[in-house]
Amino acid sequence: xxxxxxxxxxxxxxxxxxxxxxxxxxxxxxxxxxxxxxxxxxxxxxxxxxxxxxxxxxxxxxxxxxxxxxxxxxxxxxxxxxxxxxxxxxxxxxxxxxxxxxxxxxxxxxxxxxxxxxxxxxxxxxxxxxxxxxxxxxxxxxxxxxxxxxxxxxxxxxxxxxxxxxxxxxxxxxxxxxxxxxxxxxxxxxxxxxxxxxxxxxxxxxxxxxxxxxxxxxxxxxxxxxxxx
Amino acid sequence: xxxxxxxxxxxxxxxxxxxxxxxxxxxxxxxxxxxxxxxxxxxxxxxxxxxxxxxxxxxxxxxxxxxxxxxxxxxxxxxxxxxxxxxxxxxxxxxxxxxxxxxxxxxxxxxxxxxxxxxxxxxxxxxxxxxxxxxxxxxxxxxxxxxxxxxxxxxxxxxxxxxxxxxxxxxxxxxxxxxxxxxxxxxxxxxxxxxxxxxxxxxxxxxxxxxxxxxxxxxxxxxxxxxxx
DNA sequence: AAACCCCTGATTGGATACAAGCGATGATCT
DNA sequence: AGATCATCGCTTGTATCCAATCAGGGGTTT
Numbered sequence: 001x002x003x004x005x006x007x008x009x010x011x012x013x014x015x016x017x018x019x020x021x022x023x024x025x026x027x028x029x030x031x032x033x034x035x036x037x038x039x040x041x042x043x044x045x046x047x048x049x050x051x052x053x054x055x056x057x058x059x060x061x062x063x064x065x066x067x068x069x070x071x072x073x074x075x076x077x078x079x080x081x082x083x084x085x086x087x088x089x090x091x092x093x094x095x096x097x098x099x100x101x102x103x104x105x106x107x108x109x110x111x112x113x114x115x116x117x118x119x120x121x122x123x124x125x126x127x128x129x130x131x132x133x134x135x136x137x138x139x140x141x142x143x144x145x146x147x148x149x150x151x152x153x154x155x156x157x158x159x160x161x162x163x164x165x166x167x168x169x170x171x172x173x174x175x176x177x178x179x180x181x182x183x184x185x186x187x188x189x190x191x192x193x194x195x196x197x198x199x200x201x202x203x204x205x206x207x208x209x210x211x212x213x214x215x216x217x218x219x220x221x222x223x224x225x226x227x228x229x
Numbered sequence: 230x231x232x233x234x235x236x237x238x239x240x241x242x243x244x245x246x247x248x249x250x251x252x253x254x255x256x257x258x259x260x261x262x263x264x265x266x267x268x269x270x271x272x273x274x275x276x277x278x279x280x281x282x283x284x285x286x287x288x289x290x291x292x293x294x295x296x297x298x299x300x301x302x303x304x305x306x307x308x309x310x311x312x313x314x315x316x317x318x319x320x321x322x323x324x325x326x327x328x329x330x331x332x333x334x335x336x337x338x339x340x341x342x343x344x345x346x347x348x349x350x351x352x353x354x355x356x357x358x359x360x361x362x363x364x365x366x367x368x369x370x371x372x373x374x375x376x377x378x379x380x381x382x383x384x385x386x387x388x389x390x391x392x393x394x395x396x397x398x399x400x401x402x403x404x405x406x407x408x409x410x411x412x413x414x415x416x417x418x419x420x421x422x423x424x425x426x427x428x429x430x431x432x433x434x435x436x437x438x439x440x441x442x443x444x445x446x447x448x449x450x451x452x453x454x455x456x457x458x
Numbered sequence: 459a460a461a462c463c464c465c466t467g468a469t470t471g472g473a474t475a476c477a478a479g480c481g482a483t484g485a486t487c488t
Numbered sequence: 489a490g491a492t493c494a495t496c497g498c499t500t501g502t503a504t505c506c507a508a509t510c511a512g513g514g515g516t517t518t
Contacts, residue, residue, distance in 0.1 A: 004290075005472065029499070040473045042271075045500090046278060053282050055378055061233075062479050062500055077373040084313045144306040146386075149284055150379055157375075234502065258469070269503045274470090291470055291509045 005039040010047035012037040017056055017067055018158055024069030028057060054156045072210065075159050079206040082154055085147060086139060086202065087195040090182060093141035094191035100141040102183065108134045109179050116172055127172070128164035134179060141186075159209060166212040167205075174204060234268040239276035241266040246285055246296055247387055253298030257286060283385045301439065304388050308435040311383060314376060315368060315431065316424040319411060322370035323420035329370040331412065337363045338408050345401055356401070357393035363408060370415075388438060395441040396434075403433060 013033060016022040028048065030041045037044065048065045051057045057065045093100055108130050115123045132155045139151045154160070167175070178201035185194035242262060245251040257277065259270045266273065277294045280286045286294045322329055337359050344352045361384045368380045383389070396404070407430035414423035 031499080041500090042472055042474090046275070049275060049278065050282070053279075053378070055374060063481085064499065073372075074374060077375055080317065080373065081314070081375050081379075084317055085310070088309065088313055143302075144309065145284060145303060146306055146310050146383060149282075150310075150382075153379075154375060260469080270470090271502055271504090288470095292511085293470065 004043070005037075006043040006046050009033065009037045009039055009044045010050060013044075013047055013051055014056070014156070014161075017051075018161055022067050024067050026067050028065040028067065030064070054153050056156070056158070070158060072214075074157075075206065075209055078154055078157055078159060079202055083199050083202050085150065085154070086135065087199050089139040089142040089144070089147055089151070090186065090194040090198045091191035092144060093138060094186050094189050094194045096141065096143060097186060097189055099143055100186055101137055102187070105134060105137055105179075105183055108137070109176065109183070112179075113176055116169070116176070119169070119172075124164050128161065131164065131175070132160065138182070163205065163209060167208050171204070171208045175201060178204070233272070234266075235272035235275050238262065238266045238268055238273045239279060242273075242276055242280055243285070243385075243390075246280075247390055251296050253296050255296050257294040257296065259293070283382050285385070285387070299387060301443075303386075304435065304438055307383055307386055307388060308431055312428050312431050314379065314383070315364065316428050318368040318371040318373070318376055318380070319415065319423040319427045320420035321373060322367060323415050323418050323423045325370065325372060326415060326418055328372055329415055330366055331416070334363060334366055334408075334412055337366070338405065338412070341401075341408075342405055345398070345405070348398070348401075353393050357390065360393065360404070361389065367411070392434065392438060396437050400433070400437045404430060407433070 013022070013028065016036075022028060030044050030048070033048075034041045034044045048057060048059060052059050052065070056068060058068050059065045112127050112130050112134075115127050119127070135155060136152055140148050142148070164172070178197055181197045182194055182201070185191075185197055242251070242257065245265075251257060259273050259277070262277075263270045263273045277286060277288060281288050281294070285297060287297050288294045341356050341359050341363075344356050348356070364384060365381055369377050371377070393401070407426055410426045411423055411430070414420075414426055
């Protein structure tokens with residue numbers, strides 16, 4: 001078990017934020033997080049800085065880190081960028097098929113499809129992870145270093161990480177079909193096709209999340225966390 | 230002078246990398262950098278992590294940080310993304326003109342234009358900084374948090390930071406004209422126009438940098454730094 | 459002679475100790 | 489009473505210290 005303390009702290013924070021243990025607007029005190037993660041403050045600080053880079057927390061000088069809140073606008077913003085960047089990513093991937101890990105990608109597709117029938121919480125969690133991996137792997141084939149660095153950051157946002165939780169069975173089936181079609185387009189080397197499917201896939205995903213956002217909003221207490229200063 | 234030690238370390242590293250003091254492939258030992266910056270290792274570590282996030286260095290576990298090298302492909306990759314993202318950014322800005330800091334942007338334009346005639350090294354440096362500020366400010370008007378976080382990272386790459394150094398007088402004049410035209414389009418609220426100008430601006434900029442890359446390549450010792458593992 | 463293994467030096471990863479800064483509370487003054 | 493200012497406590501920022509880990513060199517073995 002050679003996991004670094006920083007990785008432990010990072011995961012504790014990420015899970016805590018995603019699960020609602022650290023709700024938007026709450027302060028993350030280094031000492032507390034360190035105790036919760038069983039490490040010292042040093043790796044916690046590094047994890048917090050990384051989370052700030054990912055936009056999950058905001059660090060105020062000499063005051064600490066606060067969990068940022070997410071609005072429906074943020075969801076739109078993220079998906080705008082995903083459409084642009086991932087569309088570009090698969091277009092580039094289609095132009096360099098030799099970089100595409102078809103075997104790995106197909107394996108992910110298959111596993112997701114097998115998990116879907118009778119999808120309980122743990123399976124859904126696994127599907128969500130696989131879906132993120134799928135997109136990350138896809139973009140790696142673009143061979144664009146900057147893009148490869150940006151995509152995981154975008155996919156680390158709670159919206160994306162928790163997306164599987166808010167999709168219907170039908171949504172997921174459609175998403176999986178899109179995944180397969182993207183691979184098909186890539187095998188053909190048809191970048192336009194691949195990009196089109198990707199854009200459709202992401203737009204559809206955004207639509208599902210938006211609907212659920214609206215439903216949840218009725219029983220919501222407002223927007224406690226969006227720090228603006 | 231309330232500058233944090235981390236900021237000092239970060240700037241020392243960034244300057245050192247840009248200036249060639251730390252050439253691609255060289256190792257950045259925390260102790261040495263700490264001594265050079267006049268701080269302790271702790272803030273140096275944090276600065277190195279930030280530079281890794283920006284893609285300027287690569288940190289190998291238990292082995293340290295190595296300066297990454299940049300190839301002509303990286304230049305193309307970065308500008309591909311800039312075209313996509315900054316194009317989107319100004320399009321969005323045109324849809325929300327009230328967020329655009331026209332006064333500030335115009336002031337930057339004016340200062341750049343005034344500095345240009347008789348441009349010695351320090352003036353060019355200032356122009357480069359202003360140009361980056363101009364683009365950052367522009368993208369802030371998009372109000373897309375993720376975009377606002379990504380753009381400075383892209384503009385932190387040596388290619389962009391040193392770009393002014395490799396543009397001809399004529400290149401800069403053209404760039405400044407593009408800047409003015411972008412503002413004009415934004416005032417009209419014409420997102421298509423603004424995006425088109427931005428894309429042209431960036432394509433032209435890339436072209437200039439590419440040419441200079443090729444010229445320099447003749448007297449170059451190869452590619453020592455592009456760490457791939 | 460070549461390959462392997464252990465040992466050592468150097469460097470990072472992490473923990474602790476100390477200093478500095480911010481915010482809140484409470485006293486004082488108007 | 490309201491506002492202002494100083495003080496105190498809590499939290500972060502930085503420095504230093506110790507432990508873990510990797511690379512390289514030298515010796516041994518086959």
